[in-house]
Amino acid sequence: MAMNDHVQTAPQPTPSAPGAEGKVVETEIEHTYNDGYILDASQLSPGSSVKVAPDGRTVLIPQPSDDPDDPLNWSQRKKHIILAVVCACTFLPDYGSATGAVTLIPQGAEYGISPDEVNHSQSGNQFMVGAGGVVAVMFSAYFGRLPVLFWFMVVATATAAAQAGAHGFNGFFVPRVLNGFFAGAAQGSGLMFIKDIFFLHEHARKINIWQASVILSPYLGPLLASFMITKLSWRWPFWIYTVETGLCLIAVILWGEETYYNRRLLWEKQPPRRSRLLRLIGVEQWRSRHLHNGFRESMTRAFRTVARPVVLLANLYYMCTFAWVVGINATLALFLTSLYDFGPKQIGFFFFSPIIAALLAEAIGHHLHDSLAHLSMRRHRGHLNPEARLPATFLALPALLAGLVLFGFALDRRWHYALAALAWALYVFATMLVSVAVSAYLLDAYPRESGEVGAWINFSRTAGGFVVAYFQVRWVERVGAVVCFATQAAVCAAVAPVAVGLWVWGKRLRRWEERAALL
Numbered sequence: 001m002a003m004n005d006h007v008q009t010a011p012q013p014t015p016s017a018p019g020a021e022g023k024v025v026e027t028e029i030e031h032t033y034n035d036g037y038i039l040d041a042s043q044l045s046p047g048s049s050v051k052v053a054p055d056g057r058t059v060l061i062p063q064p065s066d067d068p069d070d071p072l073n074w075s076q077r078k079k080h081i082i083l084a085v086v087c088a089c090t091f092l093p094d095y096g097s098a099t100g101a102v103t104l105i106p107q108g109a110e111y112g113i114s115p116d117e118v119n120h121s122q123s124g125n126q127f128m129v130g131a132g133g134v135v136a137v138m139f140s141a142y143f144g145r146l147p148v149l150f151w152f153m154v155v156a157t158a159t160a161a162a163q164a165g166a167h168g169f170n171g172f173f174v175p176r177v178l179n180g181f182f183a184g185a186a187q188g189s190g191l192m193f194i195k196d197i198f199f200l201h202e203h204a205r206k207i208n209i210w211q212a213s214v215i216l217s218p219y220l221g222p223l224l225a226s227f228m229i230t231k232l233s234w235r236w237p238f239w240i241y242t243v244e245t246g247l248c249l250i251a252v253i254l255w256g257e258e259t260y261y262n263r264r265l266l267w268e269k270q271p272p273r274r275s276r277l278l279r280l281i282g283v284e285q286w287r288s289r290h291l292h293n294g295f296r297e298s299m300t301r302a303f304r305t306v307a308r309p310v311v312l313l314a315n316l317y318y319m320c321t322f323a324w325v326v327g328i329n330a331t332l333a334l335f336l337t338s339l340y341d342f343g344p345k346q347i348g349f350f351f352f353s354p355i356i357a358a359l360l361a362e363a364i365g366h367h368l369h370d371s372l373a374h375l376s377m378r379r380h381r382g383h384l385n386p387e388a389r390l391p392a393t394f395l396a397l398p399a400l401l402a403g404l405v406l407f408g409f410a411l412d413r414r415w416h417y418a419l420a421a422l423a424w425a426l427y428v429f430a431t432m433l434v435s436v437a438v439s440a441y442l443l444d445a446y447p448r449e450s451g452e453v454g455a456w457i458n459f460s461r462t463a464g465g466f467v468v469a470y471f472q473v474r475w476v477e478r479v480g481a482v483v484c485f486a487t488q489a490a491v492c493a494a495v496a497p498v499a500v501g502l503w504v505w506g507k508r509l510r511r512w513e514e515r516a517a518l519l
Contacts, residue, residue: 092244097126104333128180205366
């Protein structure tokens with residue numbers, strides 16, 4: 001495998017003692033996440049010898065070994081192919097879940113039940129996406145990243161086909177819920193893959209790409225399904241989803257790779273990589289399991305991670321901010337049909353609005369998140385604190401609140417559907433910025449638990465949406481759209497101080513966690 005050709009060594013004196021270099025790097029750079037990372041090589045102590053990026057100044061964190069099998073040393077091409085595979089698999093669960101949002105009416109007619117009852121299968125599917133992500137990360141810590149993704153995708157493909165071909169609501173409900181669990185593997189473990197193969201200064205942009213696949217997927221599914229059911233059976237969108245899942249499985253087989261690398265072991269003691277097939281099905285990882293996390297550690301670390309105050313608070317903030325996205329996606333077709341007399345084709349066109357908003361947020365976020373980090377580094381002499389990621393949530397707040405309030409008024413007063421589309425776009429734009437900021441923050445704050453924090457972020461998003469989707473329609477019918485969505489905006493405003501508090505006191509809380517032996 002090609003070594004990463006962008007690694008350079010900073011022009012600083014090398015420590016005289018053999019082996020001292022690794023010790024200095026680990027102590028001064030990689031274990032500084034409670035006090036901020038040193039990304040500017042000029043701020044290191046004299047005598048430090050570190051590897052830097054092509055600019056000759058940005059310190060590479062983590063410091064890569066000289067092992068060509070170290071994922072940090074892989075070529076940029078290989079890294080981005082793996083990222084593309086992970087993003088493709090991440091795209092699937094919300095795409096498949098939201099596809100059902102526009103098939104509720106024809107399914108209800110076939111099953112002889114109300115569309116709201118059919119929606120329960122979608123809510124169950126959405127909840128299981130989050131649960132499956134947590135379990136996938138737990139298994140990945142012990143059995144390896146690649147085999148867990150592979151086997152989960154195998155079952156996801158089978159359950160996708162089962163739901164497309166099922167007869168009767170019960171026959172549809174069971175594989176639909178199971179599909180959410182197994183399709184959610186990449187969505188829950190995406191941060192883990194990013195942390196494994198990219199350096200810290202690259203994280204925000206890679207998370208921005210990965211989150212785009214999360215945010216875009218629940219809009220592309222209904223968009224395409226809306227056009228399909230104008231001429232075809234409601235089953236066709238689910239068969240298309242099955243084909244897409246199968247293609248992602250093939251991509252995992254062809255281009256997926258085991259990205260876990262135990263940096264606590266010397267190069268000479270790393271388990272050899274002999275057969276890609278054996279890595280794919282998990283045999284190589286099983287043979288070297290004594291060199292990885294223990295089973296008990298792997299199964300309990302996720303729960304110990306979420307028990308940390310910073311992680312818990314960040315996930316509370318994210319759940320209360322993002323949950324309404326899932327609720328709107330799951331019920332929007334019912335609102336548009338009853339209020340604007342939209343048919344499937346009109347609903348499909350309506351979904352272009354959030355797609356454009358998400359793409360715009362991805363383009364702006366590509367530079368915004370790094371700009372905020374660089375601004376913080378200039379103020380702190382080359383040090384980057386994880387809390388520097390959070391100001392993006394403050395910038396997103398006005399669009400977040402305005403979008404929800406305007407959406408409620410547009411539906412309640414039956415304003416022109418263009419205003420409803422604009423309001424929805426504002427809210428989606430804001431949630432994209434918030435998603436990247438929270439993900440980058442927790443990844444920087446807890447790099448050793450990259451998979452666990454990513455899984456809980458995903459669970460918070462889906463669990464909150466699962467709850468909202470169950471009562472959103474009845475809530476609007478009972479109190480009206482203005483009160484319903486204004487209340488949602490009020491919840492977002494109420495939890496905004498949580499993000500401010502983490503920005504101000506997050507560093508102290510993380511130090512307290514360490515003193516309290518929660519790390």
